[in-house]
């Protein structure tokens with residue numbers, strides 16, 4: 311990170327940062343140009359057309375052709391300039407809102423007033439986020455209490471973190487270093503203290519850091535333990551090898567489209583799994599009855615994320631992008647290992 315020297319802009323340390331800055335510069339230049347032009351003309355015309363005692367100005371002909379041309383020019387040029395802002399901004403917005411399919415998945419839980427981070431491999435951290443450089447990182451985020459907002463100025467990315475649902479944001483860090491995390495949504499007394507640091511590391515350091523781990527096993531393994539502990543297995547596990555269990559089969563569920571009893575369909579993504587644990591009656595799978603009890607109050611947001619990872623690990627897809635090709639892309643030079651077998655089942 312830059313030293314304490316004066317900086318107008320935060321460091322640009324992600325793949326999107328340059329694009330955001332360029333758009334911002336364009337908007338500042340357009341605004342500055344017209345501000346100066348208008349200020350100049352106000353003064354200039356005030357002097358040029360000031361009232362003189364001996365003169366009464368001639369009436370303006372509203373229908374003169376010169377006036378018409380002028381009207382069109384000063385309407386069309388600003389329209390064009392603002393449409394550029396719109397199209398350019400929309401393009402960046404769409405890029406920022408669609409995580410690439412092979413992003414590294416990391417979970418974030420906001421809480422008054424701290425950031426809790428969970429890595430799939432099991433590592434957990436508070437107010438710190440370690441990520442490898444030059445990898446797409448996808449954050450799936452939720453809150454335990456009120457609305458927060460995960461903001462990393464150096465990456466030019468921020469997104470609200472809401473209680474009761476999952477939001478995502480993604481970035482691709484391009485520079486090794488340490489960068490500020492801010493909470494960008496007022497969330498109570500210590501909102502201003504809800505800060506942290508992203509550490510962008512090279513691949514080797516990151517692997518070493520991950521390896522130091524928590525010793526608690528991967529998120530999916532912890533999720534499986536929770537799954538058994540909460541007794542989900544008594545119904546759902548029994549269905550794994552049976553076609554007509556009382557409970558839907560979770561094997562190969564994630565990322566597929568599920569037919570519901572009311573005839574609608576839903577994609578089995580993170581939010582669907584979360585909802586099904588907390589509000590099982592809200593979406594009943596076709597062919598099953600409303601028999602599952604709610605687990606609301608019995609499980610934390612962190613626990614829910616582990617359950618989500620467990621269900622994900624049962625396959626078939628890694629990301630939640632339904633159209634994504636299943637082939638994993640590795641950034642290292644080694645050939646991609648075969649898809650990890652599901653940590654599933656019988657233990």
Ligand code: CUA
Nearest residue numbers: 458493495497
């Ligand atoms: Cu959390 Cu502001």
